[in-house]
Amino acid sequence: MPDAMPPEAITPVESWGRLSREPHTWLPLTNVGEVPHALRAGRPGIAHGAGRSYGDAALNPHGALWATRGLDRFIHFDQAGGVLRCEAGALLRDIQRLALPRGWMLPVTPGTQIVTVGGAIANDVHGKNHHLAGTFGHHLRRIRLARSDGEVLDIAPQGPHAALFAATVGGLGLTGVITEADLQLERSDGPWLKTETIPFGTLDEFFALSAESERTGWVHTVSWLDCLSRRSGTRGIFLRANPAAGVERDAPLARSRHMPFTPPVSLVNPLSLKAFNFAYYHAQRRKARHALAHYERFFYPLDNLHGWNRMYGPHGFYQYQSVVPSVGGREAVQAMLTAISRAGQGSFLAVLKTLGELPSLGLLSFAQPGVTLALDFPNRGGATLALLARLDAIVHAAGGRVYLAKDARWPRARFEAAYPHLAEFLLHRDPGISSAMSRRLMGK
Numbered sequence: 001m002p003d004a005m006p007p008e009a010i011t012p013v014e015s016w017g018r019l020s021r022e023p024h025t026w027l028p029l030t031n032v033g034e035v036p037h038a039l040r041a042g043r044p045g046i047a048h049g050a051g052r053s054y055g056d057a058a059l060n061p062h063g064a065l066w067a068t069r070g071l072d073r074f075i076h077f078d079q080a081g082g083v084l085r086c087e088a089g090a091l092l093r094d095i096q097r098l099a100l101p102r103g104w105m106l107p108v109t110p111g112t113q114i115v116t117v118g119g120a121i122a123n124d125v126h127g128k129n130h131h132l133a134g135t136f137g138h139h140l141r142r143i144r145l146a147r148s149d150g151e152v153l154d155i156a157p158q159g160p161h162a163a164l165f166a167a168t169v170g171g172l173g174l175t176g177v178i179t180e181a182d183l184q185l186e187r188s189d190g191p192w193l194k195t196e197t198i199p200f201g202t203l204d205e206f207f208a209l210s211a212e213s214e215r216t217g218w219v220h221t222v223s224w225l226d227c228l229s230r231r232s233g234t235r236g237i238f239l240r241a242n243p244a245a246g247v248e249r250d251a252p253l254a255r256s257r258h259m260p261f262t263p264p265v266s267l268v269n270p271l272s273l274k275a276f277n278f279a280y281y282h283a284q285r286r287k288a289r290h291a292l293a294h295y296e297r298f299f300y301p302l303d304n305l306h307g308w309n310r311m312y313g314p315h316g317f318y319q320y321q322s323v324v325p326s327v328g329g330r331e332a333v334q335a336m337l338t339a340i341s342r343a344g345q346g347s348f349l350a351v352l353k354t355l356g357e358l359p360s361l362g363l364l365s366f367a368q369p370g371v372t373l374a375l376d377f378p379n380r381g382g383a384t385l386a387l388l389a390r391l392d393a394i395v396h397a398a399g400g401r402v403y404l405a406k407d408a409r410w411p412r413a414r415f416e417a418a419y420p421h422l423a424e425f426l427l428h429r430d431p432g433i434s435s436a437m438s439r440r441l442m443g444k
Contacts, residue, residue, distance in 0.1 A: 013065060016309050017054040018316030019379060019408055022061035030070035032087060032144075032179045038066055039148040039177060044434035047173045049089060049116030053123070054319040055408030056436035057172050063434065066177055068118055074098060075180065082185040083141060088118030088178040093303075095183070096295075104185040105295075107139045111351075113300050118178040123405035124170030124365040128220035128241075128299070131356030133186075135367050137169035138358065141182035145175065148432025152179075157361060167428035170362025172404060174438055176430045189245035193220070195293045198238040199285045203330050207371075209238045210354040218242060220298070222353050224284075226277040227337055227375070228270070228346035234337055236352065237284045241298055252294055259307035266313035266378040273346045312378050318408060320388055321366075321374040323355060324400030329371040332398035336373060336391050343387045347375035363421035366403040374406075385409065404437065415441045 014021040027038055027045070039045075045064030058065075071089035078084075082104045084095065092106060093113035099105050110125040119125075121143060126135045133139075142156045145168060153176075155161035155168060168175045200206050206223055213221045218240040225236040302308050309317070324332040333352065340346060351374040360367045377384050392414055395402065401418035402410050416422060426442070434444065 013048070013051075013059065014316075015055055015057075015059055015408070016052050017318060017408060018309055018312065019055070019318070020059075020061075020316075022059070024060060024065045025063065026065055026067055028067045028070050029089075032071060032146075035066070035146040035177050035179050036150050036152060039146055039432055040150055044148075044432050046433060046435040046438075047088075047118060047122070047177045049119040050091065050114050052112060052115050052119065054406040055404075056440065057123070057405060057407075058119075059436040060434060061436060068116060068177070071179060077102075079104075082187065084183045084185055085180065086117060086183070087180055088116060088121075090117050091115065092117070092120060095185075099185050100188060100191055103188055105188040107184065107186040108133050108136045109299055111300065112303055113296070114303060117181050117183070118173070121169055121178055121181060122171060122173040124360060124362045124367070125405070126355070126367045128222045128353065130358075130367060131214050131221070131354060132219060134356070134358040135170075135360050135362075135365060137361040137365065139184045139186075140169065141184055143168060143178055144180035145177070146179055147176040148430050163424075164428050166361055166363050167425050168362075170360065170365035171425065171428075172364065172435070172437060174430065174433050174435070175428050176433065189243055190247055191251060191295045192244040192247040192249065193241040193293050193295055193298050194244045195239060195241040195291050195298060196289055197284055197291070198240075198289065199235070199281070200238055201235050203234050203334055206234070206236060206238065206352060207330060207354070213240050214354070214356075222351060224280070225337070225350040225352050226281050227340050227350040228274050228277055234334070235281060236350075237281065239298075241293065244292060247292065249292070252297065254296070254304060256304045256306060259305065259310045262310040263313050266315070266317070267311045268317070268348045268376070268378045270344055270346065273348060276348065277346070312376075315379040315381075317379055318377045318384060318388060319349070319374065319406040320377065320391060321372060321403040321406050322391065322395040322400050323366065323368055323370050323372040323403070324395060324398040325368070325370040326354075328398050332394055332400065333371060333373055335394045339387065339390045339394065340375070343383070343390075345377055345380070345384065345387055347377055349374065349376040363425040364404065364419055366401065366405070368401070370400065372403075374403075404441075407437070410441070412441050412443070
């Protein structure tokens, strides 16, 4: 969605998964002083940042979207202590590029840096270092929140508004509009990482590598899976990385590419997937096990292919990310991979990672101790929905849950069973805030 929309434009808006494209009243916000007025205008809406939510969390068809990308100012940076105060529409990319030359970087970042600070808070994102650093919410000092009753509150993990803070972190934007935040950054020795690439052939090997990596202090870990492999095991590529100090090397040239058009059918199909997976797996196997990588290439491999979501064609795609507890986690992951293989609907993106023990601060935060599997599926209508329902049943039986930032179709009963702090969260909902997701999962 372009940022330079005229005020009060009625325009079709779609999420990153491109599953629907419906009209919204698009209300660009460019000054934090405008926010309370916009919220008091008498029409329930939802904040909309960089548009990277896959499902319907930041959509409000036929209603208002408060577009926050115009709230992108850096307000203050304490270079000695690493605390950055910024507006909620600032992108994580711009924070990294501001902070790194000054010896700091984000302590937690998801797999794309084209995410606003407000979006990162509202979805309490996590990264490849979750086992050490927890989620984005663990590194917030303060949030400024505008409510539809006209209140503007400064909320923090401790203090009189601690309960509202817990509801806002991971709260899907339903407690108000986040306008500012104070972030505690972490010290950095530079943009380079020492990486290691390790092929594995079974889930047991993956879990052994994860345990060994965490025990020996690797900061970032993640794995790619070939979920179409017909071998007896589950092959994949385990990646791990640590910060590299004292490296004097120019950053690689960023070669941005654009998906030039939306193909009439999805380019992701069993034939292309099998060829891609074969080529990727063997290409990674041939690489040196140890290498030096720039942080942008390691953390955000898809960011330089602009509009990559269009490769799924006009019907879009579902991203399905679940987390299941460690006990029974291996069996649940295997059951999901078996269900996917039997359905013949492999995933272009299949990412597997263990999450650490640090409890999330948000009442609706996704991350919990265990193992998380993220998958992309082209939207093939009923066949895809049937597969996702089978995955839901496996996740539910294992005591897990689905990531709401990526969801577009989870039934309300599953949501209520999987998020035990829902009743407490609802005490802090702002009645002037509403989204397609909130109506689907909470009834209003």
